[in-house]
Amino acid sequence: MTASELWNIVLMQGFAGLSLFSVLLLMGLGLAIIFGQMGVINMAHGEFMTIGAYTIFLISSLVETYAPGLMPYYFLIAIGVAFVLAFGAGWLAEWALIRHLYKRPLDTLLATWGLSLGMQQTFRSIFGAKEVSPTLPEWLMGSWSPAEGLDIPINGMFVMALTLLVTGGVFLMLYRSRWGLRVRATVANRTMANAIGINTRKTDRMTFAIGCGIAGVAGAAFTTIGSTGPTSGSLYIVDAFLVVTFGGAASLFGTVASAFGIAQAQSITEFFLNGSMAKVITLLAIVTILMIRPQGLFALKVRR
Amino acid sequence: MSTNDDRKGLQSLSRRQFSMGLAALPLIGMPGLSMAAKYPTAQVNTTKLAVTDTEVIVGQLHSATGTMAISETGSIQAERLAIEQINAMGGVLGRQIKIIQEDGASDWPTFAEKSKKLLVNDRVAAVFGCWTSASRKAVLPIFEKENGMLYYPTFYEGLEQSKNVIYTGQEATQQIIYGLDWVAKEKKAKTFFLIGSDYIWPRTSNKIARKHIENFQKGKVVGEEYYPLGHTNFNSLINKIKIAKPDCVYAIVVGGSNVAFYKQLKAAGITADKQLILTISVTEDELLGIGGENCNGFYACMKYFQSLDNPNNKKFVEAFKAKYGAKEVIGDVTQAAYLGPWIWKATVEKAGSFDIDKIAAASAGIELKTAPEGYVKVHENHHLWSKARIGQIQTDGQFKLIAESPNLIEPNPFPKGYQ
Numbered sequence: 210m211t212a213s214e215l216w217n218i219v220l221m222q223g224f225a226g227l228s229l230f231s232v233l234l235l236m237g238l239g240l241a242i243i244f245g246q247m248g249v250i251n252m253a254h255g256e257f258m259t260i261g262a263y264t265i266f267l268i269s270s271l272v273e274t275y276a277p278g279l280m281p282y283y284f285l286i287a288i289g290v291a292f293v294l295a296f297g298a299g300w301l302a303e304w305a306l307i308r309h310l311y312k313r314p315l316d317t318l319l320a321t322w323g324l325s326l327g328m329q330q331t332f333r334s335i336f337g338a339k340e341v342s343p344t345l346p347e348w349l350m351g352s353w354s355p356a357e358g359l360d361i362p363i364n365g366m367f368v369m370a371l372t373l374l375v376t377g378g379v380f381l382m383l384y385r386s387r388w389g390l391r392v393r394a395t396v397a398n399r400t401m402a403n404a405i406g407i408n409t410r411k412t413d414r415m416t417f418a419i420g421c422g423i424a425g426v427a428g429a430a431f432t433t434i435g436s437t438g439p440t441s442g443s444l445y446i447v448d449a450f451l452v453v454t455f456g457g458a459a460s461l462f463g464t465v466a467s468a469f470g471i472a473q474a475q476s477i478t479e480f481f482l483n484g485s486m487a488k489v490i491t492l493l494a495i496v497t498i499l500m501i502r503p504q505g506l507f508a509l510k511v512r513r
Numbered sequence: 514m515s516t517n518d519d520r521k522g523l524q525s526l527s528r529r530q531f532s533m534g535l536a537a538l539p540l541i542g543m544p545g546l547s548m549a550a551k552y553p554t555a556q557v558n559t560t561k562l563a564v565t566d567t568e569v570i571v572g573q574l575h576s577a578t579g580t581m582a583i584s585e586t587g588s589i590q591a592e593r594l595a596i597e598q599i600n601a602m603g604g605v606l607g608r609q610i611k612i613i614q615e616d617g618a619s620d621w622p623t624f625a626e627k628s629k630k631l632l633v634n635d636r637v638a639a640v641f642g643c644w645t646s647a648s649r650k651a652v653l654p655i656f657e658k659e660n661g662m663l664y665y666p667t668f669y670e671g672l673e674q675s676k677n678v679i680y681t682g683q684e685a686t687q688q689i690i691y692g693l694d695w696v697a698k699e700k701k702a703k704t705f706f707l708i709g710s711d712y713i714w715p716r717t718s719n720k721i722a723r724k725h726i727e728n729f730q731k732g733k734v735v736g737e738e739y740y741p742l743g744h745t746n747f748n749s750l751i752n753k754i755k756i757a758k759p760d761c762v763y764a765i766v767v768g769g770s771n772v773a774f775y776k777q778l779k780a781a782g783i784t785a786d787k788q789l790i791l792t793i794s795v796t797e798d799e800l801l802g803i804g805g806e807n808c809n810g811f812y813a814c815m816k817y818f819q820s821l822d823n824p825n826n827k828k829f830v831e832a833f834k835a836k837y838g839a840k841e842v843i844g845d846v847t848q849a850a851y852l853g854p855w856i857w858k859a860t861v862e863k864a865g866s867f868d869i870d871k872i873a874a875a876s877a878g879i880e881l882k883t884a885p886e887g888y889v890k891v892h893e894n895h896h897l898w899s900k901a902r903i904g905q906i907q908t909d910g911q912f913k914l915i916a917e918s919p920n921l922i923e924p925n926p927f928p929k930g931y932q
Contacts, residue, residue, distance in 0.1 A: 218752055221781075225748030232746065330578065338582035340772065340802025342910075350807065352782035358755075360782030365748070434780070435745045436772035436802050440580045444743045444769050479749035484740030485711045487749075 217359040222480055228365035230472035231372035234465060235430060236445045237452035238372075238379060239423035241464040244453050246396050246416050249307060250318040253325035254449055255442025257421040259332060260298055261291035261428030262437040266336075266343040273344055281346045288371070288429045295425020299418040307417060308410065325442075332439040340438035349433055364433035371430050375423060376465065382419075383461065392416055455495050457505025466506050471495070549607030557606060557866045560660075563636040564867050569608040571596070571854075572615065572631035574642030574652070579619025580768070585644045587798055587847035588666050589614075590837055592641045595854035598832070605858045606867075613637060621651040628652040632659040638867045639664060641853045644846070646670060646714055653678070660869050664853030667846050668793070668815075670717035671926040676873045679856060680896045682849040683816050684926045685718045688793050690725055691901035691918050692814030696761050696791050697730050699916070704735045706759035708750070708766060708774075711739040715765035718793065722763055724931045735759050740766070745773040751781045754788075764792040771799050775808040785810020796844030797910065805910035817848040817886040818904045818912040829885040842910065848885050855881055856891065888921070896924030 240254045268287040272279050302324060310317045349367060352360040383389035391412045394402040403409050428442065435441065448471075456467030474494060478487035499505070554566050563570035573592055575585040596610050604610055613635050615627040624643065631637045632655065639662045643649040646669050656663050656677040663678045671684035696702040705726050709715025719737060726732040735757045738750060747770075754762060766774045771794065778784075790811040795803070797819050819830060819842060829851065833843055856879055861867055864875035879891040890898040898921040904912030 218756055221755070222749065222752050225746075225752060228748060229746050333578070333582060338577075338586040339798060340583055340769070342772075342800075342802050342804035342807075344804070344806075350776070350779055352780055354782060362748070362777065362780030364776070364780045431745075434773055434776055436769040438583055438769065438802060440583070441769055443580070444745055476746075476749050480752065483738045484744055484750065488741050488744075 214358055217356070220359060221361070222476070224361055224365065225480075226473050226476040228362065228369060229476050230469050231365075231369040232431070232434070233448060233452050233472050234376060234468035235368065235372045235427040236424075236449045237456075237464050237468055238375060239420040239427065240449045241420075241453045241456070241458075241461060242379065242423065243417055243420035245458045245460065245464070246392050247311075247413055248314050248458075249311075249417065250314065250321065251417075251420070252318060252322040252446070253302070253328060254421075254424050255444070255446040256325045256328035256332075257295045257299060257424035257442070258428030258431065258445060259328070259437075259439070259442040260295045261288075261425035261430075262343075262432050262441055263332065263336060263341075264291040264294050264425070265345075265429045265432045266341050266437055269343040269345070280344070281348060284346050284349065288426055291425040291429035292422045295428070296418045296422030299421025299424075300414060302421070303414045303417040308413065311413070329439050329443075336439065338439060340436050340441075343432050343437060345433060367433060368430050371426070375426060379423070380461065388412070388415060451492075451495060455499065455505055457508040460505070460507040463505055463507030470506075548603065552606045552865065558868065559866075560868050560870075561636060562638045562867050562869075564608065564638055567608060568611050569605060569638050569867060570611045570613060570635060571857075572613050572628075572635060572637035572640040572642065574615050574617055574624065574627055574631060574640055575644060576619040576648075577614075577616045581617075581619040581644055581648075583768070583802075584798065584846070585617075587844060588641075588644060588850035590841075591666075591833070591843070591847045591851035592854055594833055594836055595851050597836075599854055599858055605861050606865075610854070617642070617648055621647050624648040625651045625655055628655045628661070628663075629659070632656070632661040637661070638861075639857050639872075641666075641850065641857075643667070647712075649673075649678075662857070662869050662872055664857060666850035666853060668849070670714045671721075671928070672717065674894050674896075674926050676895075677869070678895060679853070679876055679891065680924075680926075681852045681856065682846060682897075683899060683901070684896050684924050685714075685721050686925050686928045686931065687896075687899060687901055687922045688814055688816070689718055689722050691922065692791055692793065692812075692903060693722060693725050693730065693763075695814070695903050695916055696789065696812070697732065700761065700789055702732070702760035702789060704733045704757075704759045704761070706736040706754055706757055706762045707734060707738070708762065708764045709739050710742050710744075710765065710767045710770055712742060715739065715767070715794075718765055719763070721928065721931045728930065740770065742768060742770065744770050747774050747777045748781065751778060751783065754783070755781075760789060762788060762790045764790055765794045766792075767794050769802075771795065772802045775803045775811075779807050795906070796846065797842040797912070798844035798847070800906065800910040801842060805906060805908045809906050809908045811906050812915070813904050813906065813912060814901055815845040815904065815912075816899045816901055817845045818902060818914060819843045820904070820911050820914060821886065821902075822914070823885075823887060825883050825887070826885040852881060852884055852886075852889065852897075855883070860891075890921065892924050894924060894926055896926060898923060 243251045265287050272283040354360050391407050395409045395412050452468045456463030475491045478490050558564040575589045576582050600609050617624040641664045643665050644667050666681050668682040707719045709719050723734050792813050795813050859879050860872050860875050864871040876891050877893040881889050900918045902917040903915045905915050
């Protein structure tokens with residue numbers, strides 16, 4: 210193998226790590242908001258992602274049938290729609306289910322697990338049990354090849370850009386907006402926040418819905434790299450929880466750092482060993498670190 | 514496809530005849546009754562199965578819910594279609610077939626429990642079911658203990674043979690060896706990269722593939738990798754493929770991982786004009802999820818493709834689409850599932866009895882001339898003699914037939930020299 214070939218592989222492998230990082234971050238972000246800020250263990254997170262994926266499928270079918278000329282552009286709009294739909298579903302779920310369980314955090318685990326099973330069966334009844342394949346815009350699916358033997362996946366770059374955008378947006382909202390202030394106040398001390406006139410119920414509902422909306426965006430984006438089926442979401446749920454728990458609940462920086470750490474560990478061990486061993490080693494490392502630091506990488510200093 | 518022909522084959526139900534099926538049932542039932550009189554229940558059912566003078570009950574045991582519903586739905590549909598067609602022809606030994614459907618729910622202990630219910634409580638005469646090897650392994654001891662009969666549709670890893678199971682899909686050597694020989698001969702492939710999801714079927718299949726490549730083809734395996742089921746990120750693997758530069762990538766990735774694998778291959782610039790890929794785990798069903806445009810040009814080795822051009826298959830595809838909708842696709846396993854009820858019917862008629870022991874004894878040598886895949890025959894080891902075929906993936910999610918084995922391939926679930 211020549212030096213330039215080796216260099217290409219190093220570049221592509223580096224990109225593979227970054228690409229996995231953005232995937233993990235995007236799937237963990239919505240969960241981090243809900244789990245971190247509200248303490249709700251949302252087992253249905255994957256299904257809110259599936260809502261996003263099916264939104265892409267629906268819109269792509271509609272556009273393909275009625276306005277084939279718009280095929281190259283529909284994807285960006287469809288991601289927006291995915292956010293809105295998942296946001297709406299999250300809003301509804303919070304109102305109907307979650308808000309009754311805030312004082313029983315472990316019960317939210319059961320309730321949202323039930324919700325996830327219900328949603329999976331709903332997808333199956335509506336769209337059929339088999340997987341579907343949304344027609345994606347041509348420009349999104351190929352590779353960008355700046356040099357001979359060097360192929361950078363365009364869908365990977367797209368997911369990366371989207372992750373940057375969403376993460377930036379979440380940071381801005383959480384640390385620069387009134388809603389963020391209310392959320393942080395509620396997390397720090399719910400009773401006091403209530404006493405100074407913050408409508409914590411409304412804040413909770415908004416927070417849950419935004420977390421679900423971001424899950425929808427993630428699901429929509431992942432149609433470019435993964436499958437769309439009734440149980441597609443369950444492929445991501447374990448990794449998403451891993452990222453959030455490892456990063457430390459209630460810390461957005463932690464989520465970013467943990468996504469980065471897990472992605473690099475996984476993609477490097479995958480390269481030098483194989484997929485199943487990589488998983489074992491990554492999980493072992495995470496468990497060890499969590500045993501030493503049960504609160505995760507970063508944790509907010511909260512008076513309890 | 515002409516529907517005007519007055520074909521009167523075993524399964525020649527045109528769309529029109531088919532929709533009239535229900536109305537015609539009483540008429541067809543008449544000769545059926547006399548048939549039933551020729552075979553009195555006391556004589557054809559000496560082991561207290563659910564067989565009466567007018568009907569016989571069979572079980573259907575697949576996952577209608579859970580992750581495996583993606584794959585097993587096609588089998589459920591195909592078996593129901595076959596049974597419906599058999600009933601419209603007068604049933605089995607003059608008895609109409611009634612189905613009790615149980616849901617394995619993608620959970621292996623549930624499969625075991627439900628199979629026990631079907632065999633012990635319902636006393637069904639046969640069970641059409643299971644899909645994954647794990648579910649089959651879970652129910653096998655129960656079928657052997659309670660003496661039931663299972664018709665199992667999936668291509669699988671072999672290394673199993675039971676009096677109580679008829680395997681209507683291919684065992685591993687039937688599917689693997691022909692495909693490997695084809696790429697070695699036609700594509701001059703010398704080096705191979707083996708990839709699989711991490712469980713028994715891909716691992717056993719790749720073991721057979723490696724032995725065949727190294728010992729019989731004198732080729733070289735330059736990589737062998739397994740990824741957990743449901744794995745969604747293959748970029749590191751793809752880089753390793755790029756380093757190894759194999760003549761052929763041999764892929765046995767299953768489930769949702771499949772979609773991720775092919776989409777990411779395409780995104781990494783690995784397309785059919787640059788890399789030869791042969792898979793044994795992508796059928797028309799999987800292509801629904803992957804999208805033909807994401808993997809066109811790659812090859813699959815199966816025994817059946819929906820696009821097979823023969824009269825049996827045309828009728829089958831037409832009947833299937835008439836019943837379940839024009840958008841439905843039929844994969845290898847769906848076709849194998851369709852064979853189950855037909856083989857059972859032929860066996861019962863040959864044995865002149867519903868008794869499990871008699872059916873097990875009569876199974877060897879049963880022929881089916883009307884199978885959509887072409888002529889098949891049941892071997893003494895309860896697997897089917899069948900052909901292997903190479904298909905090339907097209908953008909519309911169908912396969913183009915490229916090659917097929919000249920003769921039926923003998924099933925060999927315990928291959929010597931491959932273990």
